[in-house]
Amino acid sequence: MKQISASAHVIDTSEVNGRAITTLEFDTPLVAAGFSVPWVEVAEPKAGSLYPSGLEHA
DSSP: OHHHHTSEEEEEEEEETTEEEEEEEEEEEEEETTEEEEEEEEEOOOTTOOSOSSOOOO
16 A cells, blocks of 8 residues: 555545445556546455455456
C-alpha cells in the first residue's frame, strides 16, 4: 500500500466482514488497454490466510 499511497489519497475506509477496506483515488488515473482506473480498493489481509501479501487480482 505504500507504493500506491505515493500516487493516491484515501477517500474512504470501512469495515466489511471484519476487515478494513480502504479506497484510494489516484492523482492521475491508471490507463491500460483502453480502460481508465481512477481508484482502487485495498483489503486488510484476512487472518490466517495462506495467500502471500500483494496484488491478488485486478
